[in-house]
Amino acid sequence: MIPALDTYPRCVTVAQTVHGKASLLAAFAVGLALLGNAGWWAIAAFLVLTTFLPRQRRVWLTLGSLSLLFFHTHWPKAAFIRDLATREQASDFLVSPTFQILGALVMLGLLGIVSHLAGEFRKSFPLKRPLLTLALCYFLLVLTASYAPVSGSGRVVLWMVVVFFGSYFWYFGFTLLDHNSKDPDPYYLQLGTYYPVWALRASPTPFVKGAAYLRKIEAKNPEELAVTQLKGLKLLYWVLVLDILNALFTRFVFGPENASSSLVVNRLLRSTGWELPVHLSVPTLGTAIARNAAGAPFAWYVCWVTLIASFLKSLLTASLFGHPIVACCRAAGFRALRSTYRPLESRTIADFFNRYYFYFKEMLVDFFFYPTYLRYFKRHPRLRLVVASLAAATFGNMMYHFMRDIEYVDQLGLWKALVGFRVYAFYTLVLGLGIAVSQIGDRRKSPHTPGWIRDRLWPSLRVGLFFCLLQVFDSTARTTPLRDHFLFLANLLPGLR
Amino acid sequence: MADLGSEVRTLLVELLRNKGDTATFSDDESLIFSGRLQSIDVVELVVLLETHFGIDFSKRGFDQSQLDSVRDILQLIAELRA
Numbered sequence: 001m002i003p004a005l006d007t008y009p010r011c012v013t014v015a016q017t018v019h020g021k022a023s024l025l026a027a028f029a030v031g032l033a034l035l036g037n038a039g040w041w042a043i044a045a046f047l048v049l050t051t052f053l054p055r056q057r058r059v060w061l062t063l064g065s066l067s068l069l070f071f072h073t074h075w076p077k078a079a080f081i082r083d084l085a086t087r088e089q090a091s092d093f094l095v096s097p098t099f100q101i102l103g104a105l106v107m108l109g110l111l112g113i114v115s116h117l118a119g120e121f122r123k124s125f126p127l128k129r130p131l132l133t134l135a136l137c138y139f140l141l142v143l144t145a146s147y148a149p150v151s152g153s154g155r156v157v158l159w160m161v162v163v164f165f166g167s168y169f170w171y172f173g174f175t176l177l178d179h180n181s182k183d184p185d186p187y188y189l190q191l192g193t194y195y196p197v198w199a200l201r202a203s204p205t206p207f208v209k210g211a212a213y214l215r216k217i218e219a220k221n222p223e224e225l226a227v228t229q230l231k232g233l234k235l236l237y238w239v240l241v242l243d244i245l246n247a248l249f250t251r252f253v254f255g256p257e258n259a260s261s262s263l264v265v266n267r268l269l270r271s272t273g274w275e276l277p278v279h280l281s282v283p284t285l286g287t288a289i290a291r292n293a294a295g296a297p298f299a300w301y302v303c304w305v306t307l308i309a310s311f312l313k314s315l316l317t318a319s320l321f322g323h324p325i326v327a328c329c330r331a332a333g334f335r336a337l338r339s340t341y342r343p344l345e346s347r348t349i350a351d352f353f354n355r356y357y358f359y360f361k362e363m364l365v366d367f368f369f370y371p372t373y374l375r376y377f378k379r380h381p382r383l384r385l386v387v388a389s390l391a392a393a394t395f396g397n398m399m400y401h402f403m404r405d406i407e408y409v410d411q412l413g414l415w416k417a418l419v420g421f422r423v424y425a426f427y428t429l430v431l432g433l434g435i436a437v438s439q440i441g442d443r444r445k446s447p448h449t450p451g452w453i454r455d456r457l458w459p460s461l462r463v464g465l466f467f468c469l470l471q472v473f474d475s476t477a478r479t480t481p482l483r484d485h486f487l488f489l490a491n492l493l494p495g496l497r
Numbered sequence: 498m499a500d501l502g503s504e505v506r507t508l509l510v511e512l513l514r515n516k517g518d519t520a521t522f523s524d525d526e527s528l529i530f531s532g533r534l535q536s537i538d539v540v541e542l543v544v545l546l547e548t549h550f551g552i553d554f555s556k557r558g559f560d561q562s563q564l565d566s567v568r569d570i571l572q573l574i575a576e577l578r579a
Contacts, residue, residue: 361536
């Protein structure tokens with residue numbers, strides 16, 4: 001649907017000229033604005049610098065990321081901190097942008113010191129296992145914030161330390177991993193990878209990994225830059241198509257009350273006063289699970305439609321989340337892989353996990369899978385693979401989401417926040433086992449079986465069904481008991497309830 | 498080194514062919530960061546390097562970029578043998 005501009009020699013040549021670069025960036029900025037990205041002008045300004053002064057690309061990245069600290073209004077857990085400050089009757093200054101900026105800068109300074117120490121004293125015990133040390137420090141801080149007899153402003157500051165440390169945790173982890181490289185980047189360049197401009201503080205998941213990855217994927221010459229930027233532009237306009245598809249799909253399947261926030265579609269509908277003549281009003285997965293738990297379940301076939309529609313919607317959402325970030329990264333001159341790439345073509349569970357949310361998977365692999373795989377059970381190949389898969393997809397996945405939603409610890413208390421996590425814990429356990437079994441099977445099987453149905457369609461359907469069913473438990477909320485999710489699962493089979 | 502190079506290349510060709518990837522690659526071509534090899538394939542590589550060359554990654558810290566191309570792998574082995 002989108003022309004493969006990066007494969008047309010004429011386009012690649014033009015994209016290397018000043019006019020070509022300017023046109024490409026203008027088209028990119030328009031695409032971002034059409035997507036409703038509030039920071040489109042900031043990204044566009046950053047892209048102008050990285051395109052016309054590419055030698056200093058990494059420096060621009062650092063300056064861009066740091067400048068977001070001063071311009072951005074979406075601070076990590078801002079609502080939680082505000083709520084806590086109100087409850088604790090803390091000083092208003094604590095929730096002011098000035099204090100937040102100072103807090104972030106102090107945290108970045110402290111992490112810089114730790115990074116320096118990790119490089120200098122690599123043989124000392126805590127720095128031999130820097131991520132473990134970091135995790136222990138984080139959870140010690142959470143314990144202190146939870147149980148220390150501190151109230152008022154002191155308590156707010158303690159929780160802010162937890163929030164800021166948590167928000168940089170995985171980014172900083174990549175900095176520590178970079179110490180294993182032959183030529184690690186200095187800390188000031190590492191800073192550019194912490195909530196880089198293209199991610200606009202979107203997620204605690206590092207997009208796109210860390211400095212070591214950026215070094216490897218940076219465009220090395222004008223032609224590579226032109227091809228990479230054209231790929232970025234192509235991806236961005238593909239996002240626009242997906243955005244429109246997602247809006248129409250959501251309106252048609254779930255109804256206008258659950259419509260997506262697509263700028264193009266919503267503006268079009270508002271200006272024309274038109275609305276889809278029919279919609280299916282399929283209940284959302286959350287509604288269906290809640291109705292089921294309340295004793296008024298939908299019919300089994302409605303539950304199946306809900307499940308399949310939610311699964312398709314989640315694939316679209318993942319693409320819409322990752323593609324713009326990768327598109328901007330490519331426009332800045334980095335040949336990043338897509339975060340979501342044709343997940344429905346996956347023939348194994350491990351492959352689906354890889355294709356669905358690549359950068360999250362990469363984070364888990366780098367921080368949990370490889371370290372476990374390389375250290376333990378070397379004489380037991382299968383056990384080695386199972387334990388490493390569980391370490392990543394189960395333990396690492398749980399740890400990431402527990403840290404991401406750390407406000408539950410303040411709201412419910414540490415014990416209840418942990419116990420209430422059982423639904424997601426179950427989800428990660430099944431996911432981890434599924435990935436492990438799939439990887440063992442992948443290593444043993446012959447490359448291809450004859451026939452498109454047996455080789456492609458049937459494996460893809462099985463994988464799709466696995467993830468479709470697994471999403472019943474994909475909930476990080478702490479209020480719904482595991483039983484409610486099993487009841488919904490039982491309701492999918494007619495006659496079982 | 499030439500034998501070693503062909504051994505590493507044979508393994509990489511096999512890994513890629515199992516995934517249905519029959520495209521050729523040069524000694525400098527990125528295989529991991531370009532997305533042609535996944536983490537499970539890296540695991541296969543690690544096992545080979547452990548068994549054939551006695552490399553213990555748990556002791557030397559693991560960096561994917563050291564396994565990204567034929568040349569990277571050969572360089573890693575040469576460093577360890579030096």
